[in-house]
Amino acid sequence: MDGHPVNPEPHPQQGLDAHLVVVRGTNPKRGNESATDDSDRSTHRRNASRDDQTFRLDLRLRVEPGETVALLGPNGAGKTTALRALAGLEPLSDGGIILDGALLDRPRNSTGTGTGNNSANTRDRWVPPEHRRIGVVFQDYLLFPHLNALDNVAFGPRRRGTGRAEARGLAADRLARVGLADFAKRRPSQLSGGQAQRVALARALATDPALLLLDEPLAALDARTRLDTRVELHRHLAGHAGAAVLVTHDPVDALMLADRLIVIEDGRAVQEGDAEAVTARPRTDYIARLVGLNLYRGTASGRTVVLESGTVLATAEPLDGPAFAAFAPSAVALFRDEPDGSPRNTWRASVSGVHRHGDHLRVQLDGPLRAAADVTPAAAAHLALAPGRDVWAAVKATEIRAYPA
Amino acid sequence: MPTARTRRRRRIPAALLAPAVLGLAFLILPLAGLLARAPWSELPARLAEPAMLDALRLSLVTATAATALSLLFGVPIAWLLARGDFPGRSLLRALVTVPLVLPPVVGGVALLLVFGRNGIVGSWLHDRFDLTIPFTTTAVVLAMTFVSMPFLIVSVEGALRGADTRFEEAAATLGAGRWTAFTHVTLPMIAPGVLAGAVLCWARALGEFGATITFAGNFPGRTQTMPLAVYLALQTDMEAAIVLSLLLLAVSVIVLASLRDRWTATP
The missing domain is CATH 2.40.50.100 (RNA polymerase II/Efflux pump adaptor protein, barrel-sandwich hybrid domain)
Incomplete structure (x- = not known):
C-alpha cells in the first residue's frame, strides 16, 4: 500500500488525508473506563489479561472531495475504530488527520505506542468531535428518541449556530430530499428501519459536513428495505460534495456504494482499489470468500x-x-x-x-x-x-x- | 380432574403462605385502622382549622424547596458518580448514601453541630451575615434536603448508568459540546428517572421528622411540619392526629400511584 505522507502543517489540500494509528491494550487505564469500582482488584486482573492481546490499527487514508471510500473487512478488523478516530470519538495513538487542510488530531510523540490520553499536553493538536466538520451515520442510527424527525435533523444546524426557525426550515428541506417530508413530526420509535436510516442520513448531511462517515449504514435493515435504501443512499452519496468514508462488512454495499475499496484485516489495509480490481484479484481469503x-x-x-x-x-x-x-x-x-x-x-x-x-x-x-x-x-x-x-x-x-x- | 387454577393454588406451600398472609395483615391493618377511626363527618371542618392548614402549607413549601435544592445539587452529584472517572468515587458514593441509613435524629444532631451558632459554618454565618439557621424554616428545608437528596441521587445515577452514552457521542458529532449534550440529549432522555427521583425525594422530605425536630425544633407556623404536628397532636388531640395522618397517607398513596410503574416494576 502506498500511503500519502501526512503533512504536519495545515495545507490547502481539500478532502481527507489521514494516517490512523490506534493502539489498544498497552495502557491498563483504558480498560478501566467501564469499571465501576476503581479499587476492585479483579478489575485490575482483568485489565492485565486484556493487555496481552493488543490491537493496532494502522491505516493510511486519502479521500478526495466527492469521493466515497469503503473500508471493507471482517468484524474486529478495526473499521469502526478507524471511523471513530476520524470522528474524534477516539484519539489517535500516532499519525494524524487532516480534513480540508485543517489538522484535527495529532499526538505529540509519534512513537507509535500512544496512551490514548487526549489531554492537551500530549497532543500537538486535538479538535473535539463537536468542532469537526463531520457527519456520522451510526450503525443503529442513534436518533434522539425524545425528538421528532424534524428536530433530530435540525439538531446539528442548531448546535452550529443556526436560528431555530431557519434550522427547522433546513431540516424540513433535508427530510424532503430523503422523501420523508410527511414524517417530520414522527418520533424515531414511530419510524420504520428504512425511514430511520434516511432520517439519520438527513441528520448527518444537514450540517454540510466536509467528511461524511457511515458505519454499516444498511446492516440493521431487512433484505428488501436494504435493496431500496442502498439505491437511495447511492444517490445521496453521489450528491454529497464532501468526502465520504463507509464502513461495512458487506461486499455488496461496498461495491455498489463506494468509488474505491480498502480491504482491512487485523488493523491493516491488505488491498485497495476499485470494485473491479478488488473482486477480480482478491488478495485475502476473506475477499476471495466474499466474491x-x-x-x-x-x-x-x-x-x-x-x-x-x-x-x-x-x-x-x-x-x-x-x-x-x-x-x-x-x-x-x-x-x-x-x-x-x-x-x-x-x-x-x-x-x-x-x-x-x-x-x-x-x-x-x-x-x-x-x-x-x-x-x-x-x-x-x-x-x-x-x-x-x-x-x-x-x-x-x-x-x-x-x-x- | 383438577383445573389449572386449583392445581396452581395447591402449589403454594403453607410454610410460605401463612407468614405472607400474616405479614400482609400487619402492613395493611394499621392503615385500615386509621381509616376506621377517622372522624369522617367532621373531616372538612377539621381540615380547615388554621393550625392544620399552617402545618400543611409549611410541609408542602419546605418539601418542595428541599426537592428543588436536591435537584440543583443532586443531579450534578449523580452525574459525577455515574460518569466521572476519579479516584475515590466508590467512597464518595458510599458517603452520599449514608443519610439513607443514618437515623434522622443523628443527621439532625450533625446538622446542628455544623450550622449551629457554635458550628463551623454556623458561627461564620452568624458573625459575617448575622444569620442564624437552627430552629428556622430554613433549617427545616436543610434537614429535609439532608435526608432526602440521596434518594434523588441514587435514582438519577441509576438512570444515567442506564442511558446509552453513544447518544452523547452522536450529539458531539452534530456539534454539541459536553454541556449542551447533557442538557439537550442526556437530561431529556433520563427525565423519567429524574422525575421519579424527585417524587421520591419530595415524599421523603414530606415525611421527615427526626432531623427536623432536632435541628429545627417544633414551632407552629415556622418549623412545625405535618409529621411534627401529628406527634404533638397525639398527646393532646387524638382526632387531629388522625386527620393529619390521613392527609399524609393520602399524599403517600398519590405518590405511590404516580410512581406505580417504576416503583412496583422490578428495576
Missing part, C-alpha cells in the same frame, strides 16, 4: 505457480515471483476417472461437503488442493457425490488467474 473465488498463495515461475502446499498449477499468463492464483468454483470440472486431453490441472480430491448454492451445488473438495467446485444437480447425481467420495478435479489453465502477491 466466491478459490484463492492460493504461491510462487510463480513462467506459466506455473508452485503453491505453498507444494501443488503446481498451470496458468495461461506467464508470471514470476510471489503470486496469487485464483479460479472460480464454476471453472472446476469433476470426473469419476482421471480425465485426459488438453493440458490442464487435474488432481485427485475427496468430497468433504455438498451444499445447495443457487441453482447448482457447491462441492467442497479436500486433498492436495482444498477448493470449492460448482456442479449441476444432474452432474452431482451422475457422479454420486457425497461426503467421503473420491473424485478427479480439473481446471483449465486459462481459467486460472495468476497475479503478483
Whole structure:
C-alpha cells in the first residue's frame, strides 16, 4: 500500500488525508473506563489479561472531495475504530488527520505506542468531535428518541449556530430530499428501519459536513428495505460534495456504494482499489470468500505457480515471483476417472461437503488442493457425490488467474 | 380432574403462605385502622382549622424547596458518580448514601453541630451575615434536603448508568459540546428517572421528622411540619392526629400511584 505522507502543517489540500494509528491494550487505564469500582482488584486482573492481546490499527487514508471510500473487512478488523478516530470519538495513538487542510488530531510523540490520553499536553493538536466538520451515520442510527424527525435533523444546524426557525426550515428541506417530508413530526420509535436510516442520513448531511462517515449504514435493515435504501443512499452519496468514508462488512454495499475499496484485516489495509480490481484479484481469503473465488498463495515461475502446499498449477499468463492464483468454483470440472486431453490441472480430491448454492451445488473438495467446485444437480447425481467420495478435479489453465502477491 | 387454577393454588406451600398472609395483615391493618377511626363527618371542618392548614402549607413549601435544592445539587452529584472517572468515587458514593441509613435524629444532631451558632459554618454565618439557621424554616428545608437528596441521587445515577452514552457521542458529532449534550440529549432522555427521583425525594422530605425536630425544633407556623404536628397532636388531640395522618397517607398513596410503574416494576 502506498500511503500519502501526512503533512504536519495545515495545507490547502481539500478532502481527507489521514494516517490512523490506534493502539489498544498497552495502557491498563483504558480498560478501566467501564469499571465501576476503581479499587476492585479483579478489575485490575482483568485489565492485565486484556493487555496481552493488543490491537493496532494502522491505516493510511486519502479521500478526495466527492469521493466515497469503503473500508471493507471482517468484524474486529478495526473499521469502526478507524471511523471513530476520524470522528474524534477516539484519539489517535500516532499519525494524524487532516480534513480540508485543517489538522484535527495529532499526538505529540509519534512513537507509535500512544496512551490514548487526549489531554492537551500530549497532543500537538486535538479538535473535539463537536468542532469537526463531520457527519456520522451510526450503525443503529442513534436518533434522539425524545425528538421528532424534524428536530433530530435540525439538531446539528442548531448546535452550529443556526436560528431555530431557519434550522427547522433546513431540516424540513433535508427530510424532503430523503422523501420523508410527511414524517417530520414522527418520533424515531414511530419510524420504520428504512425511514430511520434516511432520517439519520438527513441528520448527518444537514450540517454540510466536509467528511461524511457511515458505519454499516444498511446492516440493521431487512433484505428488501436494504435493496431500496442502498439505491437511495447511492444517490445521496453521489450528491454529497464532501468526502465520504463507509464502513461495512458487506461486499455488496461496498461495491455498489463506494468509488474505491480498502480491504482491512487485523488493523491493516491488505488491498485497495476499485470494485473491479478488488473482486477480480482478491488478495485475502476473506475477499476471495466474499466474491466466491478459490484463492492460493504461491510462487510463480513462467506459466506455473508452485503453491505453498507444494501443488503446481498451470496458468495461461506467464508470471514470476510471489503470486496469487485464483479460479472460480464454476471453472472446476469433476470426473469419476482421471480425465485426459488438453493440458490442464487435474488432481485427485475427496468430497468433504455438498451444499445447495443457487441453482447448482457447491462441492467442497479436500486433498492436495482444498477448493470449492460448482456442479449441476444432474452432474452431482451422475457422479454420486457425497461426503467421503473420491473424485478427479480439473481446471483449465486459462481459467486460472495468476497475479503478483 | 383438577383445573389449572386449583392445581396452581395447591402449589403454594403453607410454610410460605401463612407468614405472607400474616405479614400482609400487619402492613395493611394499621392503615385500615386509621381509616376506621377517622372522624369522617367532621373531616372538612377539621381540615380547615388554621393550625392544620399552617402545618400543611409549611410541609408542602419546605418539601418542595428541599426537592428543588436536591435537584440543583443532586443531579450534578449523580452525574459525577455515574460518569466521572476519579479516584475515590466508590467512597464518595458510599458517603452520599449514608443519610439513607443514618437515623434522622443523628443527621439532625450533625446538622446542628455544623450550622449551629457554635458550628463551623454556623458561627461564620452568624458573625459575617448575622444569620442564624437552627430552629428556622430554613433549617427545616436543610434537614429535609439532608435526608432526602440521596434518594434523588441514587435514582438519577441509576438512570444515567442506564442511558446509552453513544447518544452523547452522536450529539458531539452534530456539534454539541459536553454541556449542551447533557442538557439537550442526556437530561431529556433520563427525565423519567429524574422525575421519579424527585417524587421520591419530595415524599421523603414530606415525611421527615427526626432531623427536623432536632435541628429545627417544633414551632407552629415556622418549623412545625405535618409529621411534627401529628406527634404533638397525639398527646393532646387524638382526632387531629388522625386527620393529619390521613392527609399524609393520602399524599403517600398519590405518590405511590404516580410512581406505580417504576416503583412496583422490578428495576
